[in-house]
Amino acid sequence: xTPNLVYxxxxxxxxxxxxxxxxxxxxxxxxxxxxxxxxGVNLLILxxxxxxxxxxxxxxxxxxxxxxxxxxxxxxxIVITLGMTAFLLALAYRxxxxxxHDEVQDDDEDRRIMRLAERDEGSGIEDTEEPTR
Amino acid sequence: xxxxVPLPVVMPLLGAALTLMMAGRPRAQRTVxxxxxxxxxxxxxxxxxxxxxxxxxxVAVGGWVAPLGIVLVADQLAALMLVVSSAVxxxxxxxxxxxxxxxxxxxxxLSVYHPAYLVLTAGVTNAFLAGDLFNxxxxxxxLLVASYVLLTLxxxxxxxxxxxxxxxxxxxxxxVFLTAIGLIYAATGTLNLAHLVERLDxxxxxxxxxxxxxxxxxxxxxxxVFPLSSWLPDSYPTAPAPVTAVFAGLLTKVGVYAIxxxxxxxxxxxxxxxxxxxxxxxxxxVGILGxxxxxxxxxxxxxxxVSHIGYLLFGVGLATQLGLSSAIFYVVHHITIQTTLFLVxxxxxxxxxxxxxxxxxxxxxxxxxxxxxxxxxxxxxAGIPPxxxxxxxxxxIQAGVAHGGILAGALVAGGxxxxxxxxxAIARVWNLAFWRAPHPSMPKTEPGGxxxxxxxxxxxxxxxxxxxxxSVVAGPLFAVGDQSATDLMERAGYVTAVFxxxxx
Numbered sequence: 001x002t003p004n005l006v007y008x009x010x011x012x013x014x015x016x017x018x019x020x021x022x023x024x025x026x027x028x029x030x031x032x033x034x035x036x037x038x039x040g041v042n043l044l045i046l047x048x049x050x051x052x053x054x055x056x057x058x059x060x061x062x063x064x065x066x067x068x069x070x071x072x073x074x075x076x077x078i079v080i081t082l083g084m085t086a087f088l089l090a091l092a093y094r095x096x097x098x099x100x101h102d103e104v105q106d107d108d109e110d111r112r113i114m115r116l117a118e119r120d121e122g123s124g125i126e127d128t129e130e131p132t133r
Numbered sequence: 134x135x136x137x138v139p140l141p142v143v144m145p146l147l148g149a150a151l152t153l154m155m156a157g158r159p160r161a162q163r164t165v166x167x168x169x170x171x172x173x174x175x176x177x178x179x180x181x182x183x184x185x186x187x188x189x190x191x192v193a194v195g196g197w198v199a200p201l202g203i204v205l206v207a208d209q210l211a212a213l214m215l216v217v218s219s220a221v222x223x224x225x226x227x228x229x230x231x232x233x234x235x236x237x238x239x240x241x242x243l244s245v246y247h248p249a250y251l252v253l254t255a256g257v258t259n260a261f262l263a264g265d266l267f268n269x270x271x272x273x274x275x276l277l278v279a280s281y282v283l284l285t286l287x288x289x290x291x292x293x294x295x296x297x298x299x300x301x302x303x304x305x306x307x308x309v310f311l312t313a314i315g316l317i318y319a320a321t322g323t324l325n326l327a328h329l330v331e332r333l334d335x336x337x338x339x340x341x342x343x344x345x346x347x348x349x350x351x352x353x354x355x356x357x358v359f360p361l362s363s364w365l366p367d368s369y370p371t372a373p374a375p376v377t378a379v380f381a382g383l384l385t386k387v388g389v390y391a392i393x394x395x396x397x398x399x400x401x402x403x404x405x406x407x408x409x410x411x412x413x414x415x416x417x418x419v420g421i422l423g424x425x426x427x428x429x430x431x432x433x434x435x436x437x438x439v440s441h442i443g444y445l446l447f448g449v450g451l452a453t454q455l456g457l458s459s460a461i462f463y464v465v466h467h468i469t470i471q472t473t474l475f476l477v478x479x480x481x482x483x484x485x486x487x488x489x490x491x492x493x494x495x496x497x498x499x500x501x502x503x504x505x506x507x508x509x510x511x512x513x514x515a516g517i518p519p520x521x522x523x524x525x526x527x528x529x530i531q532a533g534v535a536h537g538g539i540l541a542g543a544l545v546a547g548g549x550x551x552x553x554x555x556x557x558a559i560a561r562v563w564n565l566a567f568w569r570a571p572h573p574s575m576p577k578t579e580p581g582g583x584x585x586x587x588x589x590x591x592x593x594x595x596x597x598x599x600x601x602x603x604s605v606v607a608g609p610l611f612a613v614g615d616q617s618a619t620d621l622m623e624r625a626g627y628v629t630a631v632f633x634x635x636x637x
Contacts (some may be wrong), residue, residue: 041312044319
C-alpha cells in the first residue's frame with residue numbers, strides 16, 4: 001500500500017505546528033499544540049489502514065472493505081484527547097486565576113539549589129548542631 | 134479460572150463508579166474502596182498462584198479470539214506485578230484514610246480522591262494485563278488521567294505549577310506512544326503482542342529499529358529514564374504524601390514493565406542494549422547526584438527514585454536471563470521500598486511539621502518509632518545486607534559481571550557507586566532530621582499523647598515489614614523472577630497461550 005501524499009504532508013504540517021506550539025511557555029498555546037499533535041497522530045493512524053467501502057458484511061465485496069480497526073482506535077484517541085483538552089483548559093484557567101497568567105513556572109526549590117551551585121556553596125545545614133531557620 | 138483475569142481491572146472501575154455516586158459520604162466511600170482493593174489483592178494472589186502452576190491465563194474480552202479481539206494475559210510476570218501493586222495500593226489507601234481522618238479533611242474536594250484512586254489502580258492493572266499495544270495505551274491513559282487529578286488535588290498554586298509540567302510531559306509521551314502504535318499497525322496490520330511476535334520478525338531491520346526506538350522513547354518518559362526524567366522530581370513532591378507514595382511505587386514501574394515486555398517479546402536480541410545500558414548508567418549516577426544536593430526529603434526521595442530506575446534498566450539492558458530475573462526481583466523490592474519511604478516522609482511531615490531538612494531535627498528522640506520506620510526501609514534502599522535491596526543489587530552485579538565487557542563493567546561500578554551515594558544521602562537525612570537537636574518550630578506533643586495517627590502508622594509498618602519480608606522470601610521470589618525471565622526470553626509460551634494452547 002502506498003501512502004497518500006496529501007495525507008503525509010498534512011500530518012507533517014500538523015506535527016510541526018504542534019511541536020512548535022508545545023515548546024511555548026503559555027499553557028493555552030501548549031494546549032493548542034497538543035490538539036494539533038493529537039489530530040496529526042489520528043491522521044497517521046488512519047493512514048495505516050486500507051481505505052474502501054464501509055466495513056459491513058453485505059454492503060460490498062469483502063476485499064474492497066475499509067479497515068475498521070484504525071477508525072476505532074482514532075475514536076478512542078479522540079475521546080481521550082477531548083478529556084485531556086478539557087483538563088488542560090481547566091488547569092490553564094486555574095493557573096490564570098491564581099497567578100494572573102497561564103505560563104509554565106519555574107520550580108523555586110530547583111532555582112534555590114541552582115543558585116547555591118553557582119556560588120559553589122553547600123547548604124550549610126550540615127555544619128550546625130541546631131536546625132538553622 | 135480465567136474469569137479471574139479481568140477482575141483486577143473491572144472491580145476498581147466499578148468501585149470508582151460507586152464511590153463517585155457516594156460523593157459527600159466519606160464513610161461509605163472508604164468502605165467501598167477498601168473492599169474493592171482488598172478483593173483485587175486476593176484475586177491477584179490467586180492469579181499469581183494459577184499462572185505459576187498452570188501457565189499464562191488468557192481471556193479474549195468480548196469473546197473474539199486472539200488476533201481479532203482484545204486479549205488480557207496474566208502470565209507470571211504480570212501476576213507478580215499485580216500482587217505487589219495491589220498490596221501497595223491497599224496499604225496506601227489505609228494510610229490516606231488515616232491521614233484524612235487525622236487532618237479532619239472530610240469536605241467536598243476529597244470526595245474525588247477515592248474514585249480517582251480506584252481509577253488509577255484500574256489503569257495500572259490494565260497496563261499489566263494488556264495483551265495488545267492499544268490496550269496498553271488505554272491502560273496508560275487511564276492511570277495518567279487519574280494521576281493528573283490526584284496530583285492537582287485541591288488546585289493550590291504549587292500543585293497547579295507542578296501539575297502543568299507533569300500533564301504536558303505525560304501528554305507528550307502519550308503522543309509518541311500513539312504515533313508508534315500507528316506506525317506499528319501500518320507496518321504489520323496488528324497490535325496484538327503475540328501476533329506481533331511473528332509479524333515483526335518479517336520487517337526490515339531498520340524499520341524495526343525505528344519502531345523499537347519510538348516505543349522506548351515513550352516508555353522512557355513514563356519510567357523517568359535520564360535524560361527524560363527531569364519532570365519527576367519537579368512534580369511528585371508537591372502532591373499529598375499518600376499520592377506521591379503510590380505514584381513513586383507504581384507509575385514509573387508501569388513504564389519499566391512496558392519496557393521489559395516489549396524488549397523481550399517484540400524486540401528480542403538486545404539491539405537496543407547499548408543505548409539502554411548507557412541510559413541506565415546515566416540514570417543511576419545523575420539521579421543520585423541530584424539526591425545528594427537536595428534539602429527536602431520528598432525531593433531527595435524523588436531523585437533516588439529516578440536513580441534506582443537505572444538499576445532496573447541495567448537488568449533489562451543486559452538482555453540475559455540473570456539480568457532479567459534480577460531486574461524483576463528489583464522491581465518488586467523497589468515498588469515496596471520507595472512507597473514505604475514516601476509514606477514515612479508523610480509521617481515525618483506530620484510529626485515534624487515540615488519535610489525540609491533545615492527545619493527538622495531530633496526526631497530520633499522525639500519519636501523512636503518513626504526513626505525505626507525510616508531507618509529500616511532507608512537501609513534497605515541503600516542495599517545493606519540482609520535486606521532485599523542488597524540481594525537485588527548483588528543479582529544485578531552478578532549478571533553484569535557474567536555478561537562481561539567494558540560497558541557492563543562500567544555499570545557494575547556505577548551500581549556500586551550509586552548504592553554508596555544512596556547510603557550517603559540517606560545518612561544525611563538521618564543525621565539532620567533524626568540526630569540533631571529539635572527545631573523550635575516543630576510541633577510539641579502533650580505528655581502521653583502522640584502526633585502519629587495509628588491508621589497512618591499501621592500501613593507504613595505493614596509495608597516496612599513487607600520490605601523486610603522480601604529478604605525472607607527472597608529464594609522463592611527469585612525463583613518466580615527466574616521463571617518469568619525464562620518465559621520472557623522463550624516467547625513461545627506466551628504466544629501459544631494467547632493463540633489457544635494455554636489454560637482457558
